[in-house]
Amino acid sequence: MVPTQYSLPDTSVLNTIAQAESLDNDRLIRLIQAGRVVVPRNPRRLCPPCAIGEGCKVKVNVNVGTSQGLCDPALEKEKAEAAIQNGAHTLMDLSTGGDLPAIRRMVLSSPVPVGTVPIYEAVRRAGSVRDVDADLLFTVIREHCRDGVDFLTLHCGVNQDVLRSLREDPRRMGVVSRGGSFHVAMMAAQEEENPLWSEFDYLCEILDEYQVVVSLGDGMRPGCHEDATREAKTVEYLNLGRLARRAHHLGIPRMIEGPGHMPLEQIGYNVRMIKELTDYAPLYLLGPLVTDIASGYDHVVGAIGGAIACKHGANFLCMVSPSEHLALPRVHDIIEGTRASVLAAHIGDLLAGREDARNREIMMGKARQELDWEKQFNLSLFPEVARSIHDRDQEKETCSMCGDLCAVKMVRDLFTTPDDNGTA
Amino acid sequence: MVPTQYSLPDTSVLNTIAQAESLDNDRLIRLIQAGRVVVPRNPRRLCPPCAIGEGCKVKVNVNVGTSQGLCDPALEKEKAEAAIQNGAHTLMDLSTGGDLPAIRRMVLSSPVPVGTVPIYEAVRRAGSVRDVDADLLFTVIREHCRDGVDFLTLHCGVNQDVLRSLREDPRRMGVVSRGGSFHVAMMAAQEEENPLWSEFDYLCEILDEYQVVVSLGDGMRPGCHEDATREAKTVEYLNLGRLARRAHHLGIPRMIEGPGHMPLEQIGYNVRMIKELTDYAPLYLLGPLVTDIASGYDHVVGAIGGAIACKHGANFLCMVSPSEHLALPRVHDIIEGTRASVLAAHIGDLLAGREDARNREIMMGKARQELDWEKQFNLSLFPEVARSIHDRDQEKETCSMCGDLCAVKMVRDLFTTPDDNGTA
Numbered sequence: 001m002v003p004t005q006y007s008l009p010d011t012s013v014l015n016t017i018a019q020a021e022s023l024d025n026d027r028l029i030r031l032i033q034a035g036r037v038v039v040p041r042n043p044r045r046l047c048p049p050c051a052i053g054e055g056c057k058v059k060v061n062v063n064v065g066t067s068q069g070l071c072d073p074a075l076e077k078e079k080a081e082a083a084i085q086n087g088a089h090t091l092m093d094l095s096t097g098g099d100l101p102a103i104r105r106m107v108l109s110s111p112v113p114v115g116t117v118p119i120y121e122a123v124r125r126a127g128s129v130r131d132v133d134a135d136l137l138f139t140v141i142r143e144h145c146r147d148g149v150d151f152l153t154l155h156c157g158v159n160q161d162v163l164r165s166l167r168e169d170p171r172r173m174g175v176v177s178r179g180g181s182f183h184v185a186m187m188a189a190q191e192e193e194n195p196l197w198s199e200f201d202y203l204c205e206i207l208d209e210y211q212v213v214v215s216l217g218d219g220m221r222p223g224c225h226e227d228a229t230r231e232a233k234t235v236e237y238l239n240l241g242r243l244a245r246r247a248h249h250l251g252i253p254r255m256i257e258g259p260g261h262m263p264l265e266q267i268g269y270n271v272r273m274i275k276e277l278t279d280y281a282p283l284y285l286l287g288p289l290v291t292d293i294a295s296g297y298d299h300v301v302g303a304i305g306g307a308i309a310c311k312h313g314a315n316f317l318c319m320v321s322p323s324e325h326l327a328l329p330r331v332h333d334i335i336e337g338t339r340a341s342v343l344a345a346h347i348g349d350l351l352a353g354r355e356d357a358r359n360r361e362i363m364m365g366k367a368r369q370e371l372d373w374e375k376q377f378n379l380s381l382f383p384e385v386a387r388s389i390h391d392r393d394q395e396k397e398t399c400s401m402c403g404d405l406c407a408v409k410m411v412r413d414l415f416t417t418p419d420d421n422g423t424a
Numbered sequence: 425m426v427p428t429q430y431s432l433p434d435t436s437v438l439n440t441i442a443q444a445e446s447l448d449n450d451r452l453i454r455l456i457q458a459g460r461v462v463v464p465r466n467p468r469r470l471c472p473p474c475a476i477g478e479g480c481k482v483k484v485n486v487n488v489g490t491s492q493g494l495c496d497p498a499l500e501k502e503k504a505e506a507a508i509q510n511g512a513h514t515l516m517d518l519s520t521g522g523d524l525p526a527i528r529r530m531v532l533s534s535p536v537p538v539g540t541v542p543i544y545e546a547v548r549r550a551g552s553v554r555d556v557d558a559d560l561l562f563t564v565i566r567e568h569c570r571d572g573v574d575f576l577t578l579h580c581g582v583n584q585d586v587l588r589s590l591r592e593d594p595r596r597m598g599v600v601s602r603g604g605s606f607h608v609a610m611m612a613a614q615e616e617e618n619p620l621w622s623e624f625d626y627l628c629e630i631l632d633e634y635q636v637v638v639s640l641g642d643g644m645r646p647g648c649h650e651d652a653t654r655e656a657k658t659v660e661y662l663n664l665g666r667l668a669r670r671a672h673h674l675g676i677p678r679m680i681e682g683p684g685h686m687p688l689e690q691i692g693y694n695v696r697m698i699k700e701l702t703d704y705a706p707l708y709l710l711g712p713l714v715t716d717i718a719s720g721y722d723h724v725v726g727a728i729g730g731a732i733a734c735k736h737g738a739n740f741l742c743m744v745s746p747s748e749h750l751a752l753p754r755v756h757d758i759i760e761g762t763r764a765s766v767l768a769a770h771i772g773d774l775l776a777g778r779e780d781a782r783n784r785e786i787m788m789g790k791a792r793q794e795l796d797w798e799k800q801f802n803l804s805l806f807p808e809v810a811r812s813i814h815d816r817d818q819e820k821e822t823c824s825m826c827g828d829l830c831a832v833k834m835v836r837d838l839f840t841t842p843d844d845n846g847t848a
Contacts, residue, residue, distance in 0.1 A: 067829075068828060069819045069824045129834065173832065174793070174831075175834075177831060178829060184835055185835065223792070224793075265735070291767070292785050295810035296806050296813055297764070297767055297809070304768070304771065307688065307728050323813050326814040328823075340724055361716050361717060365596045368749070377719075381717055385720030386719035386720045389750040393494060399749070399752075400493045400494045401749075401750075401751060407598075411598035411608055411609065412598055
């Protein structure tokens with residue numbers, strides 16, 4: 001197989017990325033050429049460059065979008081803005097209600113890479129899952145590409161082998177990926193192969209024409225802990241690996257999406273297995289959710305799973321909101337979910353040994369030792385949150401937790417004042 | 425050395441614990457005799473039994489208490505109640521402001537084990553750290569025991585060896601444990617050994633008289649990531665191990681307190697090292713905090729570190745509140761911090777392979793598959809939170825996230841309706 005030549009971003013974009021990621025230009029190019037880093041950036045829109053994958057800071061995606069029961073484009077706009085304000089690197093528009101193209105264009109006005117899941121719109125337009133055909137699906141994909149979408153989640157790996165696994169090694173929750181369930185329902189109703197699998201080369205032609213990144217969706221992500229050890233997800237991993245190799249061969253940049261609900265001790269080997277099977281393609285994770293019983297606090301659960309996943313090689317975390325499993329997120333949910341993911345991503349950067357992340361930790365230790373509050377706020381991931389908690393009380397030199405009994409102050413004075421019993 | 429005979433709780437208490445922990449009575453007795461499980465329960469108060477250690481569910485402690493700048497006993501009462509309502513198993517009163525004995529008695533009216541840190545009151549009564557002497561400290565300890573306190577954090581391991589380490593291998597943040605800093609300041613000012621170290625046997629006599637558990641404090645817990653690899657904490661681990669053995673020999677039940685600020689990848693070996701050095705005494709953890717730059721979200725950081733610590737053997741998690749490093753917690757901080765810790769403790773139970781924890785996960789998967797919302801709420805760690813998020817929208821059968829496009833519903837209908845293309 002001839003080594004793939006991906007079309008590289010132009011030099012100024014490469015320089016911007018190399019600088020943002022503290023990466024050497026040559027190494028960045030090698031990582032892109034190896035398919036280990038992608039830069040989702042549709043030429044029709046040219047959003048600010050954002051690199052995802054090995055050697056890059058862990059990135060955070062936030063999902064916005066209407067549902068049929070709750071469709072308020074102004075709310076989605078506010079959510080998109082709140083996400084970016086709190087550190088989201090990309091957005092996905094998962095709308096299923098209202099004027100989908102109009103909402104998509106609204107989300108596309110955001111200054112970050114934007115992803116979509118075309119099957120949602122195809123189902124809406126067909127009126128029912130059973131009536132979606134390949135032509136309609138490819139038409140919608142083309143439209144999203146033309147609108148300037150930077151990456152598309154496409155459940156190409158949900159094929160008849162996967163369906164067989166679902167039947168032969170059934171799972172309690174069946175399929176919980178919405179896109180995955182659409183494809184399963186289509187395939188079962190039509191008794192045909194998933195066109196995204198059988199016509200993958202054709203799909204790649206479209207993606208190549210528009211220079212759009214494919215995110216190979218995880219339609220089989222487990223929906224509960226009990227399902228995490230059933231075979232469907234592994235059959236899909238294998239498919240994603242095959243598709244990742246094929247896309248690579250065709251010069252189509254791709255990411256891989258990963259599980260799902262999963263006990264903490266299973267994250268490591270799952271992440272490594274996916275990375276290995278997909279030749280270390282950038283890995284985009286939802287969760288993993290390491291417990292099923294924390295409804296209302298799934299953002300914290302996702303941060304725990306996400307940090308551990310980063311330890312093993314995840315590159316891109318999808319925000320989980322407090323309203324996961326319960327309701328469409330509101331602005332508050334987006335803020336809390338985004339912050340928890342940004343936090344997990346930073347821990348991921350520390351685990352990857354990133355010097356920029358580590359230096360910020362060191363500077364924070366120094367600011368705390370100096371009781372320099374302004375510096376502490378500025379070094380915080382969420383400066384205004386930190387400031388507002390500290391400033392609610394009167395204690396200005398220390399804080400209202402310990403006041404004059406501040407340990408830092410006590411020992412700092414002791415260890416640094418020369419006439420203080422000679423302990424300095 | 426003769427095997428220790430700890431005084432065992434009476435049979436009805438043992439039965440209650442064995443049932444709550446799904447432990448066989450004989451195994452529970454063996455674990456207590458081995459010093460691997462403690463039951464903090466002062467005979468003068470007889471709080472409901474709560475076991476901490478190997479084989480038991482991970483427990484959560486919540487700190488309440490006034491400071492000199494913010495002293496409102498009614499607020500502390502409200503915080504104590506909120507903590508218990510949200511799943512705290514024990515409380516610690518860390519008050520340093522106001523009428524300390526009165527506040528302590530208020531906290532002691534709570535229906536859970538209560539811990540205190542006597543050095544705080546000793547410093548308050550002496551007027552300055554330098555003027556605390558052994559007599560005063562032991563007097564305060566006796567008073568706390570007499571009041572019915574169930575466990576005492578005592579920084580017995582902060583001795584001259586530790587002080588030497590601090591000087592020879594200095595740390596950026598010096599000492600961040602408030603109790604630890606008091607002892608360091610005392611020892612440096614008085615040029616004497618820490619009486620809790622040099623007179624440990626005498627301390628044990630007091631504890632024995634009142635049947636109070638000692639929690640061997642971690643005065644040297646690192647205060648920032650940079651400090652985590654300096655030697656002071658390990659010198660203290662060794663001391664805690666020696667004290668744990670001595671206490672065990674004298675029949676004094678003890679727990680060990682552990683770090684602190686620490687990169688995620690260091691948690692495993694630190695927890696295992698402490699467990700090994702202390703003959704697997706119950707391990708009580710603050711954090712660990714796996715990043716220093718998340719002020720305002722340290723409860724999430726603590727949940728991440730806490731879950732990982734449980735994976736390696738931690739038994740008891742101290743809540744970290746969102747106001748950590750910034751201000752004295754308010755009720756809202758206590759609620760959020762407690763929930764994050766309760767969540768981490770449940771993940772710890774899953775990692776320990778507890779069947780009761782795992783069964784609850786399985787039941788939740790089932791409730792989700794059935795779209796049985798009432799069951800989902802009841803199985804949630806925080807039912808009212810889950811209910812209020814779900815019920816804010818109109819969607820009753822599914823939820824406002826997906827509505828009719830619910831993946832669970834789509835695939836469930838598909839896989840279970842017999843006339844549905846024969847896929848059932």
